[in-house]
Amino acid sequence: MKNLLALLAGGLFGAGLAMSGMTDTTKVIGFLDVSGGWDLTLALVMIGALLVTVPGYYWILQQPRPACATRFDMPAKTSLDAPLVLGAALFGIGWGLVGYCPGPSIAVLGYGNWQVVPFLMMLLLGGWLAGPVRTVLELGIRAGHQRA
Structure with a gap:
């Protein structure tokens, strides 16, 4: 049941992307090009998504537990750190x-x-490499702290 709901949610997400034109790279690049012919469409899609998500998120968290899980799995970390900022920048x-x-x-x-x-192949490769690269970076940072 859980996988079926995930498939339906993914299908709904994909249909929304297609209907809003967000699968067209020229729309996305047009939104990011604020000095040229700026295309506001992506901002409108984001606002529409927030109008649905924010009340839905609030309502769901008022429930005693999720419909398809035993508990809510919320991130424990709430602060910004270098990996988050670097990942957002790369994205x-x-x-x-x-x-x-x-x-x-x-x-x-x-x-x-x-x-x-x-x-997509590079996306998968980047996801696969993220773990080993992070481990190497963390080991380097620890070694630097031990020397100091």
Whole structure:
């Protein structure tokens, strides 16, 4: 049941991306180009998403437990740190360069747009490398602290 609901939610998300035009990279890049022909469409999609998400999020957290889990799984960490800022910056740079982020890049496969496959392969490679790279960085930071 849980997997079926996840599939339905993912399908609804993909349909929303397609209907709003957010699978079109020119729309995304047009939004990010504030000095040129700025396209406000993405901002309107974001506002629409917030109008649904914020009350829904509030309502769901008022429930005693989630419908498909034993407890709410909320992030324990609430502060900004270097990995979060660096990851957000890398995400933004990649998004700005090619106009895709993970959701729309998967959704356009439904159109038969195979030009997105290299992006998806690099996305998977980056996700796979994130763990080992983070471990190496953490070990380097610890070694630097031990020497000081």
